[in-house]
Amino acid sequence: MNRFKLSLIILIFSLAALSGCGSSALDDYNDVSFNLVDQNGQDVTFPDDFKGQPLVLGFVYTNCPDICSFITANLYKTWVELEEPDDIHFVIATFDPERDTPKVLKNYAEAFNMDRPPFRFLTGPEDEIEAFMQRTGVRSQVSYTREIENGDDLYFLSHTDKILLIDQNSRLIMDYGGSMTPTHIITEDLQKL
Amino acid sequence: MRSILTLLTILSLTFPLVTTGCQSDDEATGDSELVTGEGITIEDAWARPGSEGRMSAGYFTIINYENESDTLTGVSSDVAQLTEIHESYELEGGMMGMREVSELIIPAHSTVNFEPGGLHIMFIQLTEPLVAGKALELTLVFSNSGEITISAEIRP
Numbered sequence: 001m002n003r004f005k006l007s008l009i010i011l012i013f014s015l016a017a018l019s020g021c022g023s024s025a026l027d028d029y030n031d032v033s034f035n036l037v038d039q040n041g042q043d044v045t046f047p048d049d050f051k052g053q054p055l056v057l058g059f060v061y062t063n064c065p066d067i068c069s070f071i072t073a074n075l076y077k078t079w080v081e082l083e084e085p086d087d088i089h090f091v092i093a094t095f096d097p098e099r100d101t102p103k104v105l106k107n108y109a110e111a112f113n114m115d116r117p118p119f120r121f122l123t124g125p126e127d128e129i130e131a132f133m134q135r136t137g138v139r140s141q142v143s144y145t146r147e148i149e150n151g152d153d154l155y156f157l158s159h160t161d162k163i164l165l166i167d168q169n170s171r172l173i174m175d176y177g178g179s180m181t182p183t184h185i186i187t188e189d190l191q192k193l
Numbered sequence: 194m195r196s197i198l199t200l201l202t203i204l205s206l207t208f209p210l211v212t213t214g215c216q217s218d219d220e221a222t223g224d225s226e227l228v229t230g231e232g233i234t235i236e237d238a239w240a241r242p243g244s245e246g247r248m249s250a251g252y253f254t255i256i257n258y259e260n261e262s263d264t265l266t267g268v269s270s271d272v273a274q275l276t277e278i279h280e281s282y283e284l285e286g287g288m289m290g291m292r293e294v295s296e297l298i299i300p301a302h303s304t305v306n307f308e309p310g311g312l313h314i315m316f317i318q319l320t321e322p323l324v325a326g327k328a329l330e331l332t333l334v335f336s337n338s339g340e341i342t343i344s345a346e347i348r349p
């Protein structure tokens with residue numbers, strides 16, 4: 001084999017390797033650390049506490065019964081389709097920490113029969129959640145408020161519709177439309193990890 | 194070879210037109226389609242679980258077999274402080290929003306689907322937990338057909 005052919009082969013292998021590195025991760029969360037809390041009041045650090053296992057991460061606020069319930073149900077459905085694995089994290093994080101306290105999240109989890117491992121529901125201090133949402137690309141804003149008969153404020157948020165697939169090394173692998181993505185696609189992607 | 198290239202060119206030009214045509218039909222007619230039968234019926238009713246004091250959503254299919262359109266003017270239920278008709282909609286940048294629908298016309302010989310991500314019933318400030326496996330009662334009020342009370346299974 002002459003020197004030209006050898007150089008060409010090395011170049012092709014190098015490009016293939018670099019291409020693989022570039023396309024397999026949309027983001028890498030190893031440079032951040034967010035201090036959050038779950039529905040039981042237990043401290044959770046993202047991403048460190050989830051390293052070593054894949055993580056399916058959805059974003060909701062509990063006052064949203066349609067799209068967010070859809071996202072929550074999609075996580076549950078994915079878990080069922082995978083035959084209820086205990087080596088994959090299934091996590092829901094709220095972008096409404098002011099109202100979604102650990103107690104509110106616990107009630108929400110119980111309603112969906114998801115107040116149990118491997119499911120966790122995360123909230124946290126408002127500034128921490130804001131930074132967490134900014135890094136994960138989740139936006140939300142108040143779109144509607146009104147006072148109802150009993151004097152309480154009714155509010156709705158417009159928000160990003162998202163589920164993320166993060167690998168065991170805290171790298172973002174897939175960014176799905178949370179409510180509209182068929183769960184078999186998430187299942188198939190998980191099986192590739 | 195040339196004939197294959199020609200065929201591929203034709204397909205590539207016509208496929209977008211075909212798919213656009215399908216989308217236009219959906220948007221133009223909503224969930225409408227021709228049906229035969231009698232009166233207004235509500236099928237496949239279900240609702241999401243929810244905790245007391247919070248929210249839930251209900252879904253079903255309305256079928257209007259009549260020769261005239263009817264209008265869904267209101268909804269009521271004992272499981273929530275307020276029960277309203279809402280719809281989710283997509284905003285720019287992949288954001289989702291939600292708004293109230295004051296009333297909804299059900300065209301003659303048509304079906305209208307209340308489904309996740311679209312039209313739904315909002316149960317606002319639940320007066321009791323909605324637990325998977327149980328059911329709730331929901332009353333729909335139509336301008337022509339009057340009140341129709343249905344049972345909706347609660348499931349995730």
